[in-house]
Amino acid sequence: MTQRLPNARLREAVAESGWTYAALAHAVRQVAAEMGESLRTNKSAVDHWIAGAMPSGQTGRYLTIALSRRLGRTLTPDDLGLPVPAGWENDSIGLSIGEDPLDALVPLWRGDLDRRGFLSGAAYSVAAAVLPLEHVSDIASRAAKARTGARVGHADVAAVRDMVAMFAVMDERHGGQHGRSALVQYLMSDVAALCRGRFSSEDDHRHMLSAAAVGVHQAGWRAYDGGEQGLAQRYYLQSFALARESGITGHDAFVMRTMSQQGMKLHRPEHCLALAASAVDKVHGRVDTQTEALFAVTHAHALAKAGHRPEAVREVERARTALSSAKGDDVPFWALSWGPPAATVHSRTAKVFETLGDRRRAAAMYGAAATSRPPGTYARIVALDLVAQAEMQAAEGSVEEACATWGRAIDHMDGVQSKRTRKAVGNMRRDLSRFRTRGLRCAAELDERARDFLSDRR
Numbered sequence: 001m002t003q004r005l006p007n008a009r010l011r012e013a014v015a016e017s018g019w020t021y022a023a024l025a026h027a028v029r030q031v032a033a034e035m036g037e038s039l040r041t042n043k044s045a046v047d048h049w050i051a052g053a054m055p056s057g058q059t060g061r062y063l064t065i066a067l068s069r070r071l072g073r074t075l076t077p078d079d080l081g082l083p084v085p086a087g088w089e090n091d092s093i094g095l096s097i098g099e100d101p102l103d104a105l106v107p108l109w110r111g112d113l114d115r116r117g118f119l120s121g122a123a124y125s126v127a128a129a130v131l132p133l134e135h136v137s138d139i140a141s142r143a144a145k146a147r148t149g150a151r152v153g154h155a156d157v158a159a160v161r162d163m164v165a166m167f168a169v170m171d172e173r174h175g176g177q178h179g180r181s182a183l184v185q186y187l188m189s190d191v192a193a194l195c196r197g198r199f200s201s202e203d204d205h206r207h208m209l210s211a212a213a214v215g216v217h218q219a220g221w222r223a224y225d226g227g228e229q230g231l232a233q234r235y236y237l238q239s240f241a242l243a244r245e246s247g248i249t250g251h252d253a254f255v256m257r258t259m260s261q262q263g264m265k266l267h268r269p270e271h272c273l274a275l276a277a278s279a280v281d282k283v284h285g286r287v288d289t290q291t292e293a294l295f296a297v298t299h300a301h302a303l304a305k306a307g308h309r310p311e312a313v314r315e316v317e318r319a320r321t322a323l324s325s326a327k328g329d330d331v332p333f334w335a336l337s338w339g340p341p342a343a344t345v346h347s348r349t350a351k352v353f354e355t356l357g358d359r360r361r362a363a364a365m366y367g368a369a370a371t372s373r374p375p376g377t378y379a380r381i382v383a384l385d386l387v388a389q390a391e392m393q394a395a396e397g398s399v400e401e402a403c404a405t406w407g408r409a410i411d412h413m414d415g416v417q418s419k420r421t422r423k424a425v426g427n428m429r430r431d432l433s434r435f436r437t438r439g440l441r442c443a444a445e446l447d448e449r450a451r452d453f454l455s456d457r458r
Helices: 008-017 021-034 043-050 059-071 101-113 131-135 154-174 180-195 202-225 229-246 251-265 272-283 289-305 309-324 341-355 359-371 379-395 399-413 419-436 441-456
Strands: none
Touching: 008 021, 008 043, 008 059, 021 043, 021 059, 101 180, 101 202, 101 229, 131 229, 131 251, 131 272, 154 180, 154 202, 154 379, 180 202, 202 229, 202 251, 229 251, 251 272, 251 289, 272 289, 289 309, 289 341, 309 341, 341 359, 341 379, 359 379, 379 399, 379 419, 399 419, 399 441, 419 441
């Protein structure tokens, strides 16, 4: 019988991490959950791995990702004395900022269209989250590359913006999965070719790259809405690279802002504050006041998450002042990803107060956000703001008021295909359970409606 040899590489990495075996097992389970798999890994499993046993299935992959996050550098299975799992070579796709963002996007687009498992199940990378911070200095557009095809001009830029805006309207009315393949196909076949065309002017070239960055950003947002966080991050990175190459003031910083928000949503605090702070610094005094308010309120949220309460409150006030002093300046196309700036600022302000434990003010701001959008638009985000408002109301003991708000949220979800809205309704049923047991009629009626909603969308 062959004697199993201890895994010295894994033992050394675990020792460097400072984690107990139980803590490492918990981290492995967390990574697996992010990628849609439920594991029962415990400290005994870690002990067996260090003794030389090999993790089964994709567990070695999750173990490698967990330790990479903890140690702040990218590890490979070989670094840990583990076999390379199937598809590992694809994990790095899109997780770098190279010479040409379009080259990095081609395998993302193809994998997204084919619904390839290695992308839909890709993990969020803490190491990749820091990349924009290494590229924050302003640069001039690259020298014109050799270009082929018809001459591209201002009308083409306007056409791409109109198409991307149309896809954005579809996304917010019907959820991220409606028209998702059509958007990716349009970016891959039409927009990529236009970006490599012969331009009438360098200014048109810059604005085309910026328009493409908005489209790629939206592809990332749709992946995010579908619960595919690793794929979303890859799209955001390449959107940042396109925006940076365009040289349009503030656009690359806006994508950094999005990446900060994604990290906060996923409870991955690494680099979130640095991303938000760098984004604010890049745009200060260089964009209109409404757009600057968008950056300030995300910075406030990152400060609140980091425990800097006074600074967070000051940044919220700065965002509010910027909105109130807005002189009607045009907001850049790239800054309108979530609709009117005022609604976005209200919604993010609510998250700041929620983080700080002020549920009453959070509820009021979520309500303000929901009513700040034009009627009949942004159905998904209005629904999610109302859900968040109801959660705050319920936490404050206003159960009947919360039930009414939850009911309005479900009204807005009709026809929306979104993993986030389904999850929100599932969480609502969980929150209602303690009120149903008290015999509250509004809770029982709302729970029945929520159950029917989820049943119709299986």
